[in-house]
Amino acid sequence: MFRRLSLLCGLVLALVSSAQPTIVIDAGVSGKNPKLAIASFSGPDSIRAALTSALGACGWFEMTQAAAGAQYQLSAEYQAGPPAQLAVRIVARDGSGFSFAQPALPSEPPEEVVYRAVDTVITKLFKVPGPCAKPIAFVVGAPGNLKEIFTCRIDGTNQRRLTHNNSISTEPAWGPGSTSMVYTTYAANMTTVILIDTVNNRQRRLSRFPGLNSSAALSPNGKQVALSLSRDQRVDLYLLDVESNALRRLTQDSAVESSPCWSPDGREICYVSDARGRPQLFRIPGGGGSPAPLMNSREETVSPDWCAVTNRICFSRRMGNQYAIGVFDPKSGKTEILTRAAGDWESPTWAPDGRHIVCSRQVGANRSLYVIDSLLKTSRPLTRGGDHSLPAWGK
Numbered sequence: 001m002f003r004r005l006s007l008l009c010g011l012v013l014a015l016v017s018s019a020q021p022t023i024v025i026d027a028g029v030s031g032k033n034p035k036l037a038i039a040s041f042s043g044p045d046s047i048r049a050a051l052t053s054a055l056g057a058c059g060w061f062e063m064t065q066a067a068a069g070a071q072y073q074l075s076a077e078y079q080a081g082p083p084a085q086l087a088v089r090i091v092a093r094d095g096s097g098f099s100f101a102q103p104a105l106p107s108e109p110p111e112e113v114v115y116r117a118v119d120t121v122i123t124k125l126f127k128v129p130g131p132c133a134k135p136i137a138f139v140v141g142a143p144g145n146l147k148e149i150f151t152c153r154i155d156g157t158n159q160r161r162l163t164h165n166n167s168i169s170t171e172p173a174w175g176p177g178s179t180s181m182v183y184t185t186y187a188a189n190m191t192t193v194i195l196i197d198t199v200n201n202r203q204r205r206l207s208r209f210p211g212l213n214s215s216a217a218l219s220p221n222g223k224q225v226a227l228s229l230s231r232d233q234r235v236d237l238y239l240l241d242v243e244s245n246a247l248r249r250l251t252q253d254s255a256v257e258s259s260p261c262w263s264p265d266g267r268e269i270c271y272v273s274d275a276r277g278r279p280q281l282f283r284i285p286g287g288g289g290s291p292a293p294l295m296n297s298r299e300e301t302v303s304p305d306w307c308a309v310t311n312r313i314c315f316s317r318r319m320g321n322q323y324a325i326g327v328f329d330p331k332s333g334k335t336e337i338l339t340r341a342a343g344d345w346e347s348p349t350w351a352p353d354g355r356h357i358v359c360s361r362q363v364g365a366n367r368s369l370y371v372i373d374s375l376l377k378t379s380r381p382l383t384r385g386g387d388h389s390l391p392a393w394g395k
Contacts, residue, residue, distance in 0.1 A: 032376070034071035036061040039091075043078025047086070050111040051076060054118040054132050057155035057380075059356050059373050060125075074121070084110065086117045090125070098124055115153060122353065128309055131351035134394030136358055137162065137172040137181065138369055141387030149183055154351075154371075156382045162196070171390060175218035178394035182206065182216040182225060193227055195242065207240060215258040218242075219266050219286070220308075226250070226260035226269050226286075237271055237284070250288055262286065264308040270294060272302050281315060281328075295328055295335060303347050308395070309354025314374075316346045316359070325359055327374055338372055339379065347390045348372070358382065358391040 036055060041048050055074075056063050067073050070093070077087045084104035091097040102117035104110060112133070119130020135151040140161075142148065149163045149172050163169040168186035175181060181196045193207040193216045207213040211230035218225055225240045237250040237257045251257050255275035262269055266286055273282045273291070279302050281294035295301075300318035307313070313328045319337070323344040326337045339345045343363040350357055357372040361379075369382040369391050382391075 033060060033062045035064045035069060036072045036074060037064050037067040037070040038076070039067050039073040040075040041077070043076070043086075044110070046111060047078045047114060050114040051118070053155045053157065054115050054153075057153075057371075058118055058122060058130070058132050059371065060122050060353075072125075076117075078110075078113075084113065086113045088117050088121065090121060100124075109158075111158075126353075128354055129352040131353040131356055131393070134174075134178050134352050136369075136382070136391055136393050137174065138360075138383075138391040139170050139172065139389045141367075141389070152383070154382075156369075159383075171214060171216065172392045173217050174392055174394045175222045176220055176395055180218065180222060181392075182218055182227075184214045184216065193225070193240075195225075206242070206245070215260060217260045217262060217269075219262050220264060221266060224286075226262065226271075228258045228260075237269070239286075248288070250284060251291060257282075259303055261304050261306045261313075263306050264311060270304045270306055270313055272304065281313070294330075295333070297335070301326075305349040305357075307350040307354050309350075309352075312354075312374075314348040314350060314357050316348060325357060325372060338374055338377055341379070345370070349391060349393050351393045352395060358393050360389045360391060 055061055064070050073091045075089045079085050079087060086102045088102060089097060089099040100120060102113055102120055104113040115132040118132045122130040132154045137149055137151050139147050140150050147168045147170050148161055149169050150159050150161050152159045165185055169183055171184040173182050179199050181198060183194055185192045185194055191213045192205055193213045195204045195206050206225060207227060209229055209231055212228060212235060214228050216225050216227040223242055225242060227238055227240060228235055229238050235256040236252055237260055239248045239250060255273045257271055257273045260269045260271040268283050269286050270281055270283050272279050278300050281301050281304050282291045283294050284291040301315050303316040305314050311330060315326055316323045317326050323346050324337050325339045325345045325348050326335055328335050343361045346360050348357045348359040355375050357374055359370055359372060360367055361370045366385060367387050367389055368384055369388050370379045371382050372379045
């Protein structure tokens with residue numbers, strides 16, 4: 001979040017003195033999701049529970065017990081193998097349908113095959129990537145101002161700790177395929193951007209320049225990182241080559257720039273700058289060039305994320321005395337505010353399906369994660385209690 005970065009910038013400086021074609025997302029039934037019933041299931045109770053949870057949390061169906069009134073009926077059978085697989089059949093009300101066998105991976109818990117199977121169902125029915133199998137990373141606060149990065153599933157289950165730095169680990173951002181991640185650590189009076197190889201479980205320091213190193217975002221091809229650096233007492237955007245560590249400056253002014261995110265084709269970067277007196281969204285060519293405001297707005301607007309499916313940009317905007325989540329369509333120029341409920345709604349990122357958004361919501365001292373449906377404009381809690389923030393949905 002830009003306002004936190006501004007404070008951190010001051011602290012660190014003191015210490016060191018375009019676009020893809022738009023795809024319209026439609027649930028298939030105007031104003032509501034189609035009803036789906038589990039007509040039959042064969043297999044362990046744990047697999048059935050995971051299937052029910054994933055179908056309910058995916059946000060594409062209204063689950064019902066009454067098979068006769070459902071638009072779709074699902075039958076599934078877990079086959080232990082080897083090789084293990086989940087056989088699924090979908091039958092629509094008009095009698096059409098399809099079936100497939102989702103193979104399980106030897107290295108994963110048996111329940112994981114369910115989340116990939118539900119993604120397959122969503123892709124076949126709605127022609128978009130499913131949101132279930134990709135992990136959601138987020139920051140968990142602990143006593144002593146410690147922060148570590150965890151991951152969870154779309155239904156909030158299987159929470160796992162990813163970092164063990166015993167310091168402040170924050171700002172997670174996934175790379176392509178969710179096989180890599182960048183994040184920022186704050187320790188020993190300096191900040192460092194870390195790259196995690198999640199396949200081989202290895203970490204590498206990407207930037208450790210004097211001053212601020214933060215707000216990192218991997219390019220769609222994973223070869224470059226956009227990040228904020230304060231190499232000359234100014235906080236500007238830079239591009240860092242992952243392989244060679246070659247550095248190129250993108251902005252050079254007296255404003256503070258942060259929170260970069262890439263366009264789906266990698267040709268542009270959207271970011272936050274206070275060049276107009278308060279934090280607002282700007283865009284700049286990924287190869288360098290002149291920045292331009294993204295939208296005509298005077299309100300504080302921060303935390304952009306660019307959707308690979310619909311080309312829309314979600315953000316957090318200050319509205320009165322609280323923050324709300326909004327969406328901007330670069331093609332039409334229209335802005336839509338999705339949240340009106342009390343609390344500060346912050347740090348949104350898109351799900352792979354281009355429809356749902358994960359964000360944090362703070363009410364009082366409690367900060368939890370929420371999933372927003374940008375089509376139906378509804379929300380549901382992903383986590384409850386604690387101090388959970390800065391979520392990032394896998395790509």
